[in-house]
Amino acid sequence: MTEIFGLLMDGFGVALQPLNLALIVFGCAAGLFIGAMPGLGSVNGVAILLPLTYLVPPTGAIIFLAALYYGAMYGGAISSIMLGIPGASTAVATTFDGRPLAKKGLADKALTAAAVASFVGGTISVILFTLAAPPLAHVALVFGDPEEFALMMLAFATFVGLGGDDIAKTIFSICIGLVLAAVGFDTVSGEPRLVFFDITNFMDGIKFLVLAIGIYGIGEMLWTIEENRRAGGVSQLSEATVTWKRTVANIRGLLATWKTMLMGSVLGYFVGILPAAGATPGSLMAYGFAKQMSKEPDSFGKGNVEGVVAPEAANNAASTGSMLPMLTLGIPGSPTTAILLGGMVLWGLEPGPRLFTEQPEFVWGLIASLYAANVVALILNVAFIPLFIWVLKLPFTLLAPVIFVLCLVGGYAPNQSMYDVWLMLLFGVVGYLMRKLDYPLAPAVLAVVLGPLAERALRQSLLISGGEVSIFFTRAYSGPIMVVAIILLLLPLGLMLRRRLRGVQADSQ
Amino acid sequence: MTVRTAELLMALLMAAFSGYLMIKSAELPYGWIPDEGPGGGAWPFWLSAIMLICCGAMLVNWVRGTSAPSMSRERFFQPGVLRDSGSVAVALFLTIGVFEGLTLGGVPVLPALGAYVGIFLFMVFYVGILGRHSFMTTALFSIIVPVATFMFFELALKIILPKGMTEPFFLPIFKYFGLAGL
Structure with a gap:
């Protein structure tokens, strides 16, 4: 325990260096801004802005992106409350009670509740994270290798078992990501592989960033353009009266919701650890729990402040939770952390447990920066509420082209190759069309990042065992992990059979 | 085109792509090689095979009408969506095309106007035509965005964007900033 405390203090030494502190402030502000924009969330912000991080060392880069991740979780609530449109999917549950509060003229109460709950959720989860990460x-x-492969199987299996999307499309999405990651050279034999249409550029492989910016930048923007047209610009911005006196009174009023905040934080943290779950289901679950726990469940959906507190605490806690497997196991817990993990590889780091011993400055600097980012995001959020409301008034037709330009240049920058930019556009358009048809895309992004590691782990394991698949089931750690993965994979099938069986029984009665 | 038709077309397209991936993967050995383990093509080959099976499942779902898109008779592109999203996708294509110029089958299609002219034209299209903003707003955004891109990427990050035929105009700027060697 004292050892962890000492390492954390060293981490603060790194995180509070002037450059890193500035990056935290800048990252939180950028995240709040992106989160507040309807349609865009942390994953889009991290994907689009990752190429800009070449300017600073890896520690600064991850601190900036993690701060952005946090900021976006705070910011998502702003448009949920003010417009009734979730700023990000993670803030969907916040609209349920946030919007009714705003309609009653209590937008400032909802915004303050969201900011404070985000802070509490973020802080509690970082404490849990600090205690759990080193032992894990x-x-x-x-x-x-067998354990690594089993863990990756578990990550993918959670999408199939818990993702809730079409099973065939989910498995397809995982496999296409893994195959796209295999383009280039076979690392074992050194032979070129999957060189499409004999275009030699494919020998360089398909960079995860190209796919990530394509899907989460261009594809998501095309999707948002469509959503905006569907909404027809009918959403109305609520008015918010923000004064210090009211803010202090609002914060005081929140003390009574401590139980809900605590529940949201802990629930969000644990749901966030699972790759397929994350902040969106975490916040929805927290909302449901808060309603069940409440003495006045009927007041939910009509402007109960606990309905804002629970999901907001949970989505911030989930974002921290999703970093736990990323940092300790090298397996991302969310699409955003998948991109962060890909970024770590780009910066020349090898993700996984060895980071803790080989790069303590990086790991503990990041963990300490999460504490700092929470404080910074809270201050920025409460102090500049009017500024972020102003963001919502900016016409989308001014923001969108700027984001598109950032995507184009960001896709070009890492390798300075036009081939990457063309591929990015292709992924963007195809991703947009696939999304319209309910293909889940997060598993594909996760798979592109994990693909090379998964293939290597599988081949090495099979080589050790002489081709016996039993190696995954007979070892102390990989066995149980693999069994859980298989149960999750078979879960939808089991549920389907049960439904059928019930249907047959109902018919026979 | 209805969503149901789009669902079928996408499943067929992805099935064809999966088949293509299997054929390409099979260029390398995809079986077991003694003392070496699985061949270089094994991983993508078997994954592509799973993709193909998934496409088969999607087609079965389509026939039986058990997935949401396969039941929907709504239009795949609601009125106006194609005008918005479609025109932006085409504008992006043209913008990327003029970065270094575009040649299709040996025939030059787009001139190499460079990234900055491309970005300028894209901004004019988006802000002025699609967004219908005033002339002043359009001019302001169309000039500030390429200038800011240049300052951030080229001057700060030293990442050189393609400039095509506008290259000579940039040499005095680089010289002014002492970056003549770039």
Whole structure:
């Protein structure tokens, strides 16, 4: 315990260096801005702005992006409350009670509740994270290739078992991501592989960033353009009266909601750890729980402040939770952390438990920066509420082209190759069309990042065992992980059979 | 085109792509090689095979009408969507095309106007034509965005964007900032 405390203090030494502190402030502000914009969330912000991080060292880069991740979680609530349109999917549940509060003229109460709950959720989850990460990384140090592969199978299986999307499309999405990651050279034999239409550029492989910006930048923007047309610009911005006196009174009023905040934080944190779950289901679950726990469940949906507090605490806690497997196991807990993980590889780091021993400055600097980012995001959020409301008044037709330009240049920058930019446009358009047809795309992005690692782990494991698949089931750690993965994979099938069986029974009665 | 038709077309397209991936993967050995383990093509080959099976499942769902898009008779592109999203996609295509110029089958289609002219034209299209903003707003955004891009990427990050035929105009600027060697 004292060891962890000492390491954390060293981390603060890194996080509070002037450059890193400035990056936290800038990252939080950018995140709040992106989160507040309807349609765009942390994953879009991190994907689009990752190429800009070449300017600073890896520690600064991850601190900036993590701050952006946090900021976006805070910012998502702003448009949920003011416009009734979720700023990001993670803030969907916030609209349920946030919007009615705003309609009653209590927008400032909802906004303050969202900011404070985000802060509490963020802080509690970072404390849980700080305590859990070192022991987990320590256990993971003994993991070999079979365990690594089993963990990745578990990550993918959660999408199938818990994702809630069309099963065939989910598995398709995972596989296409894994195959796209295999384009280039076979690392074992050194032979070129999957060089499409014999275009030699494919020998360089398909960079995850190209796919990420394509899907989460261009594809998402095309989707947002469509959504905006569908909404027809009918949403109306609520008025918010923000004064210090009212803010202080609002914060005081929130003390009574501590139980809901605590529940949202803990629930969000644990749901966030699962790759397929994350902040959106975490916040919806927290909302449901808060309603069940409440003495006045009927007041939910009509402007109960606890309906804002629960999902907002949960989505911030989930974003921290999703960093736990990313940092300790090298397996991302969300699409945003998948992109962060890809970024770590780009910056020359090898994700996984060894980071804790080999790059303590990086790991603990990041963890300490999460504490700092929470404080900064809270201050920025409460102090500049009017500014972020102003963001919502900006016409989309002015913001969108700027984001598109950032995507184009951001896709070009890492390798300075036009081939990447063309591929990005292709992924963007195809991703947009696939999304319209309910293909889940997060598993594909996760798979592109994990693909090379998964293939290597599988091949090495099979080589060790002489081709025996039993190696995954007979080892102390990989066995149970693999069994859970298989149960999750078979879960939808089991549920379907049960439904059928019930249907047959109902018919026979 | 209805959503149901689009669902079928996408599943067929993806099935064809999966088949293509299997054929390309099979260029490398996809079986077991003694003392070496699985061949270089094994991983993508078997994954593509799973993709193909998934496409088969999607087609079965389509026939039986058990997935949401396969039941929807709504239009795939609601009125006006194609005008908005479609025109933006085409504008992006043209913008990227003029970065270094575009040649299709040996025939020059787009001139190499460079990234900055491309970005300028894209902004004029988006802000002025699609967004219908005033002349002043359009001019302001169309000039500030390329200038800011240049300052951030080229001057700060030293990442050189393609400039095509506008290259000579940039040499004095680089010289002014002491970056003649770039």
